[in-house]
Amino acid sequence: MTELSWKHHAIIQALLSRGPLKEKDFYSMFNGLTGKNPGTDQHALQQYLLKINKALSFVHLEMRRCMDQYDGQVYYGVVNTISDEQSKLGTKYTVPQIAFYKAVIEAIVQDATAQGVVSNIDALNFKLDSQVPVASESQGGQHQVPSALKYFSMSQKAKTLDELVKDQWLNLTADGNITLGVKSFLDLRSWFRNNEVPSCHVCNEAGVKAALCQNEACTVRIHLYCLKQLFARKQREKVCPSCGNHWQHTVLKEEATHIEGDDDVTRPSQPETGLRIGSRGKKRKNNMIVEEDDVAGSNHGDEQNEGTGSQHGTATQKRRKTNRINDADDITGSGVSQSSSSTTDFRRVTRRSARLM
Numbered sequence: 001m002t003e004l005s006w007k008h009h010a011i012i013q014a015l016l017s018r019g020p021l022k023e024k025d026f027y028s029m030f031n032g033l034t035g036k037n038p039g040t041d042q043h044a045l046q047q048y049l050l051k052i053n054k055a056l057s058f059v060h061l062e063m064r065r066c067m068d069q070y071d072g073q074v075y076y077g078v079v080n081t082i083s084d085e086q087s088k089l090g091t092k093y094t095v096p097q098i099a100f101y102k103a104v105i106e107a108i109v110q111d112a113t114a115q116g117v118v119s120n121i122d123a124l125n126f127k128l129d130s131q132v133p134v135a136s137e138s139q140g141g142q143h144q145v146p147s148a149l150k151y152f153s154m155s156q157k158a159k160t161l162d163e164l165v166k167d168q169w170l171n172l173t174a175d176g177n178i179t180l181g182v183k184s185f186l187d188l189r190s191w192f193r194n195n196e197v198p199s200c201h202v203c204n205e206a207g208v209k210a211a212l213c214q215n216e217a218c219t220v221r222i223h224l225y226c227l228k229q230l231f232a233r234k235q236r237e238k239v240c241p242s243c244g245n246h247w248q249h250t251v252l253k254e255e256a257t258h259i260e261g262d263d264d265v266t267r268p269s270q271p272e273t274g275l276r277i278g279s280r281g282k283k284r285k286n287n288m289i290v291e292e293d294d295v296a297g298s299n300h301g302d303e304q305n306e307g308t309g310s311q312h313g314t315a316t317q318k319r320r321k322t323n324r325i326n327d328a329d330d331i332t333g334s335g336v337s338q339s340s341s342s343t344t345d346f347r348r349v350t351r352r353s354a355r356l357m
Helices: 006-018 023-034 042-059 095-109 120-124 154-166 182-187 189-194 224-230 249-257 269-276 279-297 302-311 315-335 343-356
Strands: 061-067 074-080 170-172 177-180
Touching: 006 023, 006 042, 006 074, 023 042, 023 074, 042 061, 061 182, 074 182, 095 120, 095 154, 095 177, 120 154, 120 177, 154 170, 182 189
Parallel strands: none
Antiparallel strands: 061 074, 170 177
16 A cells, blocks of 8 residues: 555545635645645646555545536645445435435436526425335336335425535535535546436536536537637637537626636726726716816806816817716715816816716
8 A cells, every 4th residue: 555644645635625626725735735836837747646546445435626617716626536325324315315325416417508597496305206226116017116205305405405515416506406516526526427317518527507508409518618728719710629519608608707716707897997997987987077167167257267267168068077977966966066266176077976886
């Protein structure tokens, strides 16, 4: 058996106790233990993983790397490499709970649209008759449904679903859909192949969540992150790699943006507005405030107009800016003084407006 150092043991123990780790968290842990950055030293990382897996093979375990097909995040975890009756005894889930989980993942991978989801309501209404072992038959030749499966109530299914989500076997989205969890992607690689789940044309992994070729006669499906790499070059023609049909990549591009990372997904519109407030933004804001003062000046006398008349254009331009002036009034409120015409007051108000935006 391969001799492992305390660093190898620490990596294994961390994955067993914490569960699957995102790549950035795993890299951070690896760097802290070994002093080597796996981002720049992949050779050191591969050597550690090979040595760990060689030792884990004696106990039918394996450290794996997988991609979450829904968000494109990379995970590392330790999985069991065999599935027999003895290994099933080690799970905390009961027979009906395992049957329910199997019914859910079967419905997800059989989704004809390759969205990789099933609704929460549909899952809770699944009947577990199809999960009966073939060996148990009655005298009439029909399957006998064990009472534990037959009377597995909806409340029990809901409780099981919560446990599966908590343990990362499944995931529940905000809109009430159930997707595969990261543990399922790590553990069910052989199950996907044995059950002939259609694979991605690019990476050859199971295409649970993927984009489909628009040609109905073509069976090609490609993960969104694989599709992004495939069409990364602008000069590359956006066609199906199998049938040559034009690929509607414009729609998929918006979904693929979600995969780039949290910064791209959660970027609000407010910072973009803030980036526009430079010297050009201040000029545009000054013009709006000056225009506001000019409009208000008709009620306050010629003195106001003389202070601001040199900063605005023709009457046509005034009418074109009226809507923006009203917007400026809503933002700045009563803080904008209409009685002052000095340049200092204009700058003060502009700065207040920029802060509010």
